[in-house]
Amino acid sequence: QVQLQESGPGLVKSSETLSLTCAVSGYSISSGYYWGWIRQPPGKGLEWIGSIYHSGRINYNPSLKSRVTISEDTSKNQFSLKLSSVTAADTAVYYCARRSLGYWYFDLWGRGTLVTVST
């Protein structure tokens, strides 16, 4: 059974860099699929951040592209998110998710982790 689990600090200071990791079990991330990040501010909707493919192909949301870096560590079977220069607007639950090939839907999600940006 494939599972995704986010980890990282729950509190980040304004202007600093948010760093999260998603550990994948039950499937090798280098075997295929895109792996990505989606966030949800408290009480609000979902925003796609970006996705990475094992070949190194990466897609970012243009609205965040200047501040986002997504990378993978195949030796640890995990991928990571870094978001720089955070503000209170970046406070959200951050989900990692697997994106299918083909119709590009998100078929597996982690449980999510709340990151609060302190001012």
Add this chain to the structure above:
Amino acid sequence: DIQMTQSPSSLSASVGDRVTITCRASQSISSYLNWYQQKPGKAPKLLIYAASSLQNGVPSRFSGSGSGTDFTLTISSLQPEDFATYYCQQSYDIPYSFGLGAKLEIK
């Protein structure tokens, strides 16, 4: 960017009711439309992909239809566990975008 508009944003219904939620894209997205269910404190769960394909393990009372710009999610007979928020998502073009959600509450 493609904007996704859902309606209604909230609705009340009873167990056994038939419910329909609509999603409209700001431009044609062919069949690149997916539906998710989210319960409080939980991650979204994929219900329908490619507008009308039922994800494995999802009850057959859920169905999706549409293409181009207009799509619907139908629950044929509401069950107690179906009360949740439903999101549509377009996967036609980057940035992938979601609707603002439709909150389904018990009447």
